[in-house]
Amino acid sequence: xxxxxxxxxxxxxxxxxxxxxxxxxxxxxxxxxxxxxxxxxxxxxxxxxxxxxxxxxxxxxxxxxxxxxxxxxxxxxxxxxxxxxxxxxxxxxxxxxxxxxxxxxxxxxxxxx
Numbered sequence: 001x002x003x004x005x006x007x008x009x010x011x012x013x014x015x016x017x018x019x020x021x022x023x024x025x026x027x028x029x030x031x032x033x034x035x036x037x038x039x040x041x042x043x044x045x046x047x048x049x050x051x052x053x054x055x056x057x058x059x060x061x062x063x064x065x066x067x068x069x070x071x072x073x074x075x076x077x078x079x080x081x082x083x084x085x086x087x088x089x090x091x092x093x094x095x096x097x098x099x100x101x102x103x104x105x106x107x108x109x110x111x112x113x
Contacts, residue, residue: 002095004076005052007043008034011080015055017088023095026052040065048072053101055091066105074101081110 006015006027015025028034028043040061047054053074056062062075076094081087090108098104 002101003050003052003073004055005043005047005050006055007040007058008036008038009057010055010078011057011084011087013084014088014091017085018055018091021088021092023092024052025055026050044069044072044075053104059107063105070103072103074104074106076101076106076108078108079110086111 001022001024004018004023004025006025008028010027012027015027018025028038040058044054044065051073053076054062055076055078057078057080059077062077066072066075076091078087078091087110090111094106094108095101098106
């Protein structure tokens with residue numbers, strides 16, 4: 001299973017579902033960095049230092065960061081989906097398709113149905 005780091009805006013119900021699926025998910029809340037407005041670059045740097053892939057719905061900024069700094073433990077950019085269980089399942093399935101997350105940018109979009 002994957003080691004993940006959910007940024008400040010990533011939905012906690014999705015984090016909880018991913019944990020139930022066996023993933024090791026740490027959040028900005030867990031680390032005391034929530035509600036501090038930590039810059040995205042610092043979020044990525046923390047994730048790199050911890051060997052964790054970033055989970056975010058802040059797609060535009062993290063796609064840019066991936067292009068600027070492709071050596072990371074993975075970035076998973078998601079569209080917001082109020083069906084948190086389905087979103088967690090799509091993230092889990094996307095992770096399972098990859099041999100390794102290192103340096104990968106994974107896009108997980110909300111399904112049309």
